[in-house]
Each structure stands twice: as structure tokens, then as C-alpha cells.
Amino acid sequence: MPVQYILGEWDFQGLNLKMAPPVFIPRPETEELVDWVLEEEAQRPCAAGTQDGPLILEVGCGSGAIALSLLSQLPQQSQVIAVDKEEAAICLTRENAQRLQLQDRIRIVPLDVTLERWWTHLLPWGPMDLVVSNPPYVFHQDMEQLAPEICSYEDPAALDGGKEGMDVIIHILALAPQLLKGSGSVFLEVEPRHPGLVGSWLRSQPDLHLDLVAVRRDFCGRPRFLHIRRSGPQCGCPVGT
Numbered sequence: 001m002p003v004q005y006i007l008g009e010w011d012f013q014g015l016n017l018k019m020a021p022p023v024f025i026p027r028p029e030t031e032e033l034v035d036w037v038l039e040e041e042a043q044r045p046c047a048a049g050t051q052d053g054p055l056i057l058e059v060g061c062g063s064g065a066i067a068l069s070l071l072s073q074l075p076q077q078s079q080v081i082a083v084d085k086e087e088a089a090i091c092l093t094r095e096n097a098q099r100l101q102l103q104d105r106i107r108i109v110p111l112d113v114t115l116e117r118w119w120t121h122l123l124p125w126g127p128m129d130l131v132v133s134n135p136p137y138v139f140h141q142d143m144e145q146l147a148p149e150i151c152s153y154e155d156p157a158a159l160d161g162g163k164e165g166m167d168v169i170i171h172i173l174a175l176a177p178q179l180l181k182g183s184g185s186v187f188l189e190v191e192p193r194h195p196g197l198v199g200s201w202l203r204s205q206p207d208l209h210l211d212l213v214a215v216r217r218d219f220c221g222r223p224r225f226l227h228i229r230r231s232g233p234q235c236g237c238p239v240g241t
Helices: 003-007 028-042 065-073 087-099 118-125 140-145 148-153 167-179 194-203
Strands: 009-012 015-018 055-059 079-084 106-110 128-133 180-189 210-217 223-230
Touching: 003 009, 015 065, 015 087, 028 065, 028 128, 028 180, 028 223, 055 065, 055 167, 065 079, 065 087, 065 106, 065 128, 079 087, 079 118, 087 106, 106 118, 118 167, 128 167, 167 180, 167 194, 167 210, 167 223, 194 210, 194 223
Parallel strands: 055 079, 055 128, 079 106, 128 180
Antiparallel strands: 009 015, 180 223, 210 223
């Protein structure tokens, strides 16, 4: 059993979070994704000299590690809508939010982003400044190569991204224009083979008006994080959903 489950808690971005199987255990690389989002948010012109904070959607919240670490370091007015299709993840994120006294700044919604028109459930909260996700991105054929303790204890649905590891990534990107403000951004953690695949897919979908503007490497030098920015009018109809 992973040590995080044995201990029942684990530190992430300086926060002590409860851990429980089978909810996905946040990895050290994901702390770099949070760091990048915070860096980019600090440079946003609309953030300079104001106390306003962004409205963020996190897809696949798991333990709440990304959402709660962002909230703990962003202005008090920042809010997160955190979605996950697994009840165990919803419960654990809610418990960690209460543990950190951040429950008033996060809305935790049980939602499967692969379902048709899932995005309509989020419209009442208005357009988002950011979408952030560490989605399932392992290529299906690579699942059998994962460490036995991962396969035995962690939810495989949080890892298996389908044939090319892109199933959930495509759902997120296809709906991003429906969810983002005019200059909003998507930040993703991905598999090192994905920057090229995602870039090609975006070029094949020009009506989405999404541009891959930056790729960042993790501490091992692997291309691991993507910054995708909306660059045009809101789409009238989602693609591929």
C-alpha cells in the first residue's frame, strides 16, 4: 500500500491533506503545475494593483490538492469550482477544504466531463478565468507497466487516458471556449508525448480559437505542462462532445 494511504495524510504545497484510497495521490510534479498557474496569475494585467481573484475550474479534483493549494495562495476573492465524477474524490476534497478552512471559497460538484452537455451545469457560475487539470493521461497500453501498488490501490479511472491518453484532455479542450472568459487559459499536466499530440489536435480544430502558447518541463526535464489560451470569440457549438 502506498505510504500516503498508510499515513492517511500527505503534504502538498505546504498543505497537510488527508489521503484515502482509492483517490488519486498527488505527485510532486503537480506542485510545479500549481507554481506555474500562480506565476501566470500574478502577471495578469487585471490582477495588478487590485484585490480581485480569479474564478477557476478544476477538472478531476481528486483529493483537492490543486484547488486548495491555489486558493491558499491566491487573493481572498478567488474561488474554485472543483468537479470529479467519483464520489470518493468529492468527499475527500470536501473534507480537506473543511480541514483547511477553505470551504467557503470552493464549490465541489459531482460531474463527469465525458458526458454530453456536462458544461451546462457550470453556466450559472459564469465564465471562468482559468481551467486547471491533472487529467487521466496514461496511454491505455501503458497501464500494465505501472507499479503494482498503483494498480492495486489507486483508482485506474484517474490514470487511464484511453488509447493515446487524450480522452479526457479532448473533452476539456472541446468545451473550454464555452467555459472561459475571452482571454482565459487552460493549464494541463500531461504525458511527455502529449505536447505534440495536443498541438496537432488544436490545429485541426481552428473553430475552437485555442492556442498552445507554452510548454513547460518538469524537474526531470520532461515536457509535462501545457498552457493553452483562448484567442477568439466564444464558440456556439462544442466540438466532439
